[in-house]
Amino acid sequence: MQLTRLLTFRSFRTRPLRVLLSAFGVALGVAAILAIGITNQTALDAVTQVFQNAAGKSNLVILAAGADREGIPENVLSRAGRIAGIRAAIPLVQIQTILTDEVPSSAIGMNMFGLDTAGLLIYGIDPSLEDQAREYKLVAGRLLEQSGEDDEIVLVDSFAQDKNIQLGNSIQIVSDSGDLNLKVVGLIAKEGAGQFNNGNFGLMPLITAQKAFYRQGKLDQIDLVVDAEASSTDKLEQLRAEVQSALGNNYSVVFPASQGRRMTQMLSNYQIGLNFLSGMALFVGVFLVYNSFSMTILERTREFGMLRMIGMTRAQIVRQVMLEAAILGILSSLFGLVLGFALAVGLSKMMGVVLALDLSQMSLSQSLILTSAGVGIVIAILAALIPAIQAGRISPLEAFRIRSSPHQGWFVRFGGYLGIVLILVSIILLIIDPFPYDVQFRLGSMVVFALFLGVTLLIAPTVGFWERILRPLARLLYGNSGRLGSSNIRRAHLRTTLTVAALMIGVSMITVVWAITGSFKGDLDEWLQGYMGGDLYITSNMPMGQDIWRRLSIAPGVFAAAPQRYFEVEWLSPVGERENITFMAIDPSSYSKVTRFTFSETLAGESEAIQALDRGDNIFISSVIAEKYGLKPGDSVVLKTRSGDHLFQIQAVVVDYYNQGLLVHGSWLDMSRYFRHEDANVFLVKVQPNLTPQQVAQSIDELYGKRDHLTIRTNQSLLESVSLLMDQAFSMFDVLAIIALIVGFFGISNTLTMNIIERTREIGMLRGMGMTRDQVVAMILSEAAVLGMIGGILGIVLGAVIARIMLVAMTNMSGYRLEFLLPVERTVLTLAVAIIVSQIAAFFPALRAARTRILEAIQYE
């Protein structure tokens, strides 16, 4: 213990920067794992909660197979209730409305699922049956009367607070029969079912809702609660099929959980990216600790030589270094946990924006904390293992050397061969890819690790080559001092390797982030231009029917108005699974006047494809679906319609990322005849050439805005919102990349400081010979610049390769076919950043060198 105290803790105290660098590496890995783990679990729990809320206590749900306003006839309720195994059938009407005095919000909510128009979602319920389906936590007043006939409403307390509504107040909502007055009799908590529509939710009596919205005798949903004996998975599936068969194809009988499947699928794509990054952060952490411990061993060569000389065995030295690593790992992991919590708060908030969910309640498990901390300790120990073994191999003769000349050993002599092998194996694995799908992700991470290591090992044997190439540049920048500085990097290959590698990692991470975001944004921009084509984007919290379409089409200043409707439809995927995707209905004729598709492939040409779509029984599929399922124009897909499964032929593949690309495009005609929908979600409007979008928007707003509760935005402002959303989604990756660059900075600064201390006598001699202080500074800056250039070039190349790997992986896993884009300006900027970072890092060491006192330096031990 005393030896530990004397050697370990004292060593920590004398090398605070080095210890901090190692600690930071470990903490970074721990923080990344913890933050991403917390965020993923929080998001998953929130999404699970959403569909659990939707399900409530019900085991099955009956929905209309299509058709706006038609809904489910009330007699289905009693029919379903009589089926053996069904304990209760609970009716529901869903109303989307707004308060009459509410100004249509100009802030259209955007998230990864598309648009989110808030408004007020009201469930029309039968108070005598509702508690069998869903639970509500009453916080004030009372729930609805059992009779269910009065004009009363229960609101979520957060919504009431936002709108300044008190218990007992009367509110007015927009309904089909005119403005409807309702008395607020109760407030519920924003928990469970109270979280629907992000708390913009209320309950009113079924009968009142049906009367006000002309839905007499109609329902939107029937929740079914089954007998206890029928609640097992197998029996439930059997019962579902029986109910479906009994009710026929006009209705869909589904499990409540199926509604959440889409969200979890979208979530998993995002999580893949985050998990990959946490893997990279872990690798950065391992490398930093390895780097730092290697530097420490180099610095303490003479000390270890002395300890060996006075009788410390190799094993004792190795144990000593491992003990230092373990202690560092424990302390750093604790710091990493704190950092991880802080990161998780930010990351969860960002994820919440992307998913349009409230993720303020973070899910934290003991096992995650222990795992993260455990990983930190393990990576510290593992990363220090090779440096520890190298320390044990230091000869006691090193104690006699005036300057500790680092033993280059096998690393410099043979490391290059190992590096070549690692790179070749990585490339082969990437090309052949012999592993099954579920191993691909782990394989991808390991291949990236192997590439980093391989390139790192190649640095030492190629230092001479790099120096020769970059020497003219160093001379150009710094004159003859630059020439001297440049040649200094050849003196200690191991140290040069470690320093360049630290910077290389930082630069490669930045390159990866910028290449991926560039590729994503490049494709997204192209898609968005088409998707949000035209000049104006018009939505409403209320359904928009044919009459609005007609009026918009002839409004002053409007060249054309094209409706869009998107709704969920069940399809039979080529792998035989029934899944929900989005059907985007358009009127091809008006659509072509306003905007255009971005075609990837067509069966018989673009205009022919549009004509075929217009005829009906034809669809376009997204490039994501095409990629994922291997579909192409000419193939057919099965969609479930009101009258059963129907075959649609694929006429074209288009680029479309709405709903993460899980969608098909069909005609307005098909929507109407097969799915019985009539209303639009959105109108895209193109204005006359001699007018500005703002002018026409104002004109439409004056005419119809208030009356039809329209929200009108120019496409420009909408594109900016989407851009902001994308920036938010990727911002966390930028943060990680910048952290990695800061680490590279410390790596260079540390190395140069060590170099200068070792060369004190030499610098004194140069000064004695007449080198000015400025020339000494130039010499050190030149050395740093060359290190920075090597690290920068290698980092960019490696980053580009890794980004390519990630994009291919994303294509394989999720179906996104993204074009690899390495933004030229940003690449040049990255190299410049690497050099600038190296210069900043060298600044203080250079000043220190310049201040060397000649006589002291010459006598320096």
Add this chain to the structure above:
Amino acid sequence: MENSKSVLEARSLHKQYHLGSHDVNALSGIDFIVEQGEFVAIMGPSGSGKSTLLHLIGGLDQPSEGEVILAGKRLSLLKDRQLTILRRRNVGFVFQFFNLLPTLTAEENILLPILIDGQNPRKFEERLKILLDLVGLTDRRGHRPEQLSGGEQQRVALARALITEPAILLADEPTGNLDRVTGAAIMRLLQRSYNELKQTVIVVTHDPFAATYAKRVIFLKDGCLISELHLTQDMEQAQKVAVIIDKIRQLEV
């Protein structure tokens, strides 16, 4: 057959280094014996093989040919771990550049071999006190190397070398980094350890003044042992210096 009274035997020691395409013979067939309680100085010009010889007899390096027997053990038969432990318990080292751990106090530096050996330092309180007294650093035991002068640091190094009561103390140019007065003080301490503690001491030096403290002087040239000189107790130091310088001139070393 090993000499029972000898603490060190070097038999036909050869050491060759490979430097690029050249082979350098650092030592060529060195034979000598050091008996218990002797004070020996090894002299020679730069490149004569003095330090190489010291490294070999201290078990820090392996000879290309020949044998070293230290404290009754053949070093060539020992594995690295055994050699290290032998060195820990039987050899004390003092260097030109002190080699103290900058993060430890004087007392802690002295006790370091004990701690490495896993022993309880409390058992060595008495020994520590004697050594601190011997080197005159009792009042400075809590100071770190940066707070000590060069001479004081070398005294700490000497005390560290003696803490385990080693079979042999090896000093490589112990005064090389010190001024004449301080250097002489260090040599007197070495002599005291030899006189009072009956310590066997081998000093490598190029300084004739430093060599006068020894009883026997061995001369090396070009890796060979070319002569020996015995210095008697009744000789004055100046006389000893003259004799040594004379010998050096004779041998043209």
